[in-house]
């Protein structure tokens with residue numbers, strides 16, 4: 001089968017398309033033919049080792065010291081079950097699926113084997129494979145961030161970096177929870193963020209949300225530009241700040257900032273729960289959540305796709321297609 005491999009850390013050019021053996025499902029696994037996948041900010045971070053301050057060594061320990069231990073990147077997919085192991089009961093050949101392999105990655109290939117009890121769900125019938133492929137990375141992160149921030153109906157939630165993969169999901173999911181959503185993005189993305197449900201949009205190039213005199217119950221910072229020092233003055237008493245790009249120092253400081261203020265600071269990797277992908281698939285089926293697609297590239301153009309993701313300015317998701325007919 002064809003797969004894109006990353007045999008060393010570095011720029012997009014370290015990736016190359018190659019032929020490798022097609023995997024065979026173990027007893028509890030499903031073999032999925034991948035129709036579409038994405039290049040996410042997570043793929044960019046693992047490939048380039050550009051990680052928040054203090055995490056370089058930790059990321060090398062987790063993903064491989066001198067090169068990625070798992071050379072096939074890609075953490076989400078939409079595809080069709082081709083075969084199942086002898087103990088699999090949830091899925092059958094022909095079932096259309098979405099799946100999130102998370103840090104185990106392996107989705108930038110024509111086939112993958114995943115455990116049937118992993119983060120797998122039936123593909124929402126109202127999404128194409130291209131759209132469904134982008135359901136999980138931003139969606140699971142946004143779901144976890146909103147859960148950890150305990151967002152309540154009627155609360156004012158500011159999403160800083162509202163136009164990326166996590167931001168576009170967070171705007172839609174926070175609106176679904178009944179929050180009043182304020183999105184921060186560049187002028188070019190204002191219409192998009194408003195269409196997703198934000199009641200107000202702030203252009204970060206012209207207005208500093210923390211100086212506007214406005215206040216918020218929750219701030220979710222996907223852009224890495226709203227640390228506690230900047231956000232605290234506009235967080236209401238009891239407010240929660242979620243820092244998705246926190247460095248190790250900010251993460252270690254967050255418990256102290258929480259106990260020494262009347263606010264809660266949540267920093268570091270979000271914990272995705274079993275059932276999150278199934279919940280996202282249900283929300284998509286119900287028309288509540290729809291992944292935003294910026295560009296799509298065929299698998300052969302994976303280097304160009306990574307170059308675009310590296311810019312840090314994609315709108316929603318960048319999809320890689322493996323089935324030209326979808």
Ligand SMILES: NC(=O)c1ccc[n+]([C@@H]2O[C@H](COP(=O)([O-])OP(=O)(O)OC[C@H]3O[C@@H](n4cnc5c(N)ncnc54)[C@H](OP(=O)(O)O)[C@@H]3O)[C@@H](O)[C@H]2O)c1
Pocket residue numbers: 040041042045138141160161162163164165166167184185186187189204222223225243244245268269270271309312313314315316
């Ligand atoms: N902690 C976790 O568990 C976790 C999980 C997933 C992702 N992350 C991290 O979360 C971050 C966002 O991920 P993503 O996938 O959403 O990235 P992305 O899709 O690349 O989106 C980044 C967005 O940030 C916006 N942006 C850039 N500079 C900004 C600024 N100064 N103010 C406001 N918005 C700004 C960009 O919009 P414009 O083009 O309009 O500037 C772009 O749409 C990444 O650093 C990723 O590593 C953390």
